Amino acid sequence: MKFKKMHRTHHLQLSNPLAGIAALSLLAPCQTLGKEKEARPNVLMICVDDLNDWIGCMGNIPSAKTPHIDRLASRGVLFTNAHCQAPLSGPSRASLMTGLRPSTTGIYGQINDADIRMASRTTHDILFLPEYFEKYGYHTLGVGKIFHEHAPAGVFRESGGRVKGFGPHPPSGKRFHWNRPGTQTDWGAFPATDEEMPDYQSAQWAVKQLNRQFDQPFFLAVGFIRPHVPWYVPQKWFDLYPIETIALPPCKVDDKNDIPDIALEMDRWDMMPTTEWAINSGQWKYMVQAYLACVSFVDHCIGEVLEALDNSGYGDNTVVVLFSDNGYRMGQKGVFAKHCLWQEATRVPLIVSCPGMKSRLACNEPVELLDIYPTLADLCALPANPKNEGKSLKPFLMDDRQKASNSAVTTWGRNNHAVVSGHYRYIRYEDLSEELYDHRVDRYEWNNIAGMPKNNSIKKKLGKNIPAQDALWSKKSAYDINDYFTMQKKEQSEE
Numbered sequence: 001m002k003f004k005k006m007h008r009t010h011h012l013q014l015s016n017p018l019a020g021i022a023a024l025s026l027l028a029p030c031q032t033l034g035k036e037k038e039a040r041p042n043v044l045m046i047c048v049d050d051l052n053d054w055i056g057c058m059g060n061i062p063s064a065k066t067p068h069i070d071r072l073a074s075r076g077v078l079f080t081n082a083h084c085q086a087p088l089s090g091p092s093r094a095s096l097m098t099g100l101r102p103s104t105t106g107i108y109g110q111i112n113d114a115d116i117r118m119a120s121r122t123t124h125d126i127l128f129l130p131e132y133f134e135k136y137g138y139h140t141l142g143v144g145k146i147f148h149e150h151a152p153a154g155v156f157r158e159s160g161g162r163v164k165g166f167g168p169h170p171p172s173g174k175r176f177h178w179n180r181p182g183t184q185t186d187w188g189a190f191p192a193t194d195e196e197m198p199d200y201q202s203a204q205w206a207v208k209q210l211n212r213q214f215d216q217p218f219f220l221a222v223g224f225i226r227p228h229v230p231w232y233v234p235q236k237w238f239d240l241y242p243i244e245t246i247a248l249p250p251c252k253v254d255d256k257n258d259i260p261d262i263a264l265e266m267d268r269w270d271m272m273p274t275t276e277w278a279i280n281s282g283q284w285k286y287m288v289q290a291y292l293a294c295v296s297f298v299d300h301c302i303g304e305v306l307e308a309l310d311n312s313g314y315g316d317n318t319v320v321v322l323f324s325d326n327g328y329r330m331g332q333k334g335v336f337a338k339h340c341l342w343q344e345a346t347r348v349p350l351i352v353s354c355p356g357m358k359s360r361l362a363c364n365e366p367v368e369l370l371d372i373y374p375t376l377a378d379l380c381a382l383p384a385n386p387k388n389e390g391k392s393l394k395p396f397l398m399d400d401r402q403k404a405s406n407s408a409v410t411t412w413g414r415n416n417h418a419v420v421s422g423h424y425r426y427i428r429y430e431d432l433s434e435e436l437y438d439h440r441v442d443r444y445e446w447n448n449i450a451g452m453p454k455n456n457s458i459k460k461k462l463g464k465n466i467p468a469q470d471a472l473w474s475k476k477s478a479y480d481i482n483d484y485f486t487m488q489k490k491e492q493s494e495e
Contacts, residue, residue, distance in 0.1 A: 040380050041355055042214075042318040043133065044309060045221040045372075046302060047146055049089065049228040050338065051324035053347055054295060063247065065240050065296045068303030069351070072322060076353025077361045077397050083408035083420055084326045084369050087338045087345040089228075090148040090478070091411075092325040092369065094119075097128045097147060099373040099388035102411045103467040106474035109413075113147045115476035122471070126387065129373050130155050133219040136382045141209055144202035144223030156221070160205040163198035166228050177283060182271040185336065187231035187290035189238050194297070197233065199224045203301040207308040217380070218314075222305055227294035227328070237293035246285040246292075248331070250444055251275060255333050258448040260433035266412070267333070267340055275331040288330055317355050319379050323369055324348040332444070341418035341427045343437075343445050346410040354379060354397055363396045366408040366420045407465045414473055419465045426450075426462035434459060 055066040057073040058080060085095040090110035091102045098116065102108050106120045117123050130140045134157060142151055143160030150162035166184050168191050170176070176188035194200045206222045226233065256264060278284035302322070309315050329337055329344040338345045350367065352375065370390035377385060378392035407421035415430035425445060427435040436450035436459060449455055 039317075040137075040217045040382075042217050042314055043138070043219045043376055043380065044305070044318050044320045045219070045376070046305065046320070046322040047093075047144070047221065047223040048298060048302075048322070048324045048349075049145055049223070049225045050326065050328045051227055051295065051298070051349060052327040052330070052344060053349060054292065054330075055299075055349055058349065061247075061292070063241065063245060064292060066299040068299050068306055069322065069349070072302075072306060072320060072353055073351050075357060076320065076351050077357075077363055077393075079350040079352070079363050079365075079367050079393070079396075081364050081366045081408070081420065082323070082348050082350035082369065083346045083366065083410050083418075084324075084348050085410060087326045087340055087410060087412055089145075089325050093147050096323075096325075096369045096372055097130075098123055098126045099129070099370065099385060099390060100126070101370065101389050101409070101467065103414075103417075103470040104389065106414075106471035107477045108411065108473055110148060110478040111474070111476055113149045113152045116147070116152060119474040119476040120471060127385070128152070128155050129376070130219055130221060132373070132377065132382070132385055133380070136380075137216055138219045139214055139216045140219045140221075142221040142223070143205045144199070145225050146221045146223040150223070158209075160202065160209075162223070163201070166225055166230065167198070168196055168232070169230070170232075177286075178273055180271045183229065185229045185272060187229075187287055189235040190232040191234060193234060194300075197226075197297070199226055199298055199301045203304040206305045210305070210308040210312045210314065224298045224301055226298040227291055231287070231290035231294050233290075233293050233297040237297045238289060240296050241289045241292050243285055243289055246289050248284055248288060251331055252444070252446045255446055259435055260429060260431075262429045262431050262433055263340075263427075263435065266416070266429075267335065269335055269337045269339060272335050272337040275334050275336075278331060278336070284331060287336065291328075291330055319355065319376065320351075320353040321372060321376065322349065322351045323372065325369070339412070341410055341412050341416065341435075343425060346408075346418060346420070352379075352393065352397060357397075361396075361399065365396065365406040367393060367396075367406060368408045407462070409465055409467070411467075411470075414470045417466045419462045421462055421465060424458060424462060426459055428463060428466060436462075 054061040054064050055069050056064050057070040057078055084092045086092045086102050091107045094107045094111055094116050095102055100122060105122050134140045140156045141158045142156040144162050170190055175186050178186045202222060206220060209220060278287060309318060326338050327345045327347050329335060332344045333342055368390055371393050374384060374388045374390050375393040378394045407419055410418045418425060418427045423439045425437045434450035435448045436455055437445040438449060
């Protein structure tokens, strides 16, 4: 994929530079904007679970085979520095769908979909993103994992539901490589065919909807669960990645020697495989292979939906947004998990394709998944929802040349925040301990420079982006950080 050089001075150097991708000026905004209500564009929203930046168009893993996601990026805007608001599915999706930060709602942990409205005073009368579009005349449809489960009852006018869990699983509780209570982590070729995979079924449901005739603009949300663990997909997807071709992500053995004790405590995931285990067992390459196989499988499912859109007659009048709810560490910083405030867990793919775009753009500004709600409303000429805490990304879609100074904030548990701004990541924990990384010289966040006096002004500046006050943990939110550790210890004692 070839991109022309972009001349916008407010776009920053990537902390993890794209391989062979530079940004283009956008030649035309969404042509549907400003037209009458009946000409409002449709929306296709594609949610992917635990997809990190290992996709072709982001250039981090050259061997990644994601032609359909790459094609979408080539006709839209690829946000290369987008970040989730929580490194866990439940609070991340609750934030995106309500338009509110975890620090506002108190939803810091997993939460049942039906409980989101009852989580706090800030959510009891909230209009979820699809409901906001329904309010303004859209026909809303959804299938698969969109919220943490599927969706609260009644959020979509039509629902294809979701197959519960993250299966299919081998019979009789068999595990191929990993069998620890509290996690579905495992990897291997299973089942035999794509048709047995829930994601394939979700894609086909979406294809069927796109073959219909609608007398209103539609909002169609499609949620895919791979590459969430277990990393099970049919053998043909593993065959795309011969084991002898697998390259491992960079890893530093003593990477955690300079981080605060609280960060070490928060990153104790005894149920998850460690990098040390993966090295000693010889499984690291096979785990990377399995993850990439799942990524290519879900890319295929996404391709089915995008092809149906192109063939439907709706393609020229549909805004498409694709995102992942959080990143995932494939051995970076010692473990295979999300659940942290470092780059690999917070950085996510985000692509927006708008009718009328005639050239490609990569935007390096820090942005948030929280921005999706106001962006879609803006692109579809809906009134702004005053409760939204994100901002519309329309200026970036239209190549606005005004100087930007964006930041993105991720929250993991109450009073623990990461701020990405400029070329820095600043982390402040509840005990006021800190981490600071300069991505110009430390793209993998190996050297914590928070303790250097010369960086005090930088920390002070970045700290202004941290929420002034964090809501108390919602009683509807499943657990706090300490409960994770209690659960792990209990499970280990029962083994």
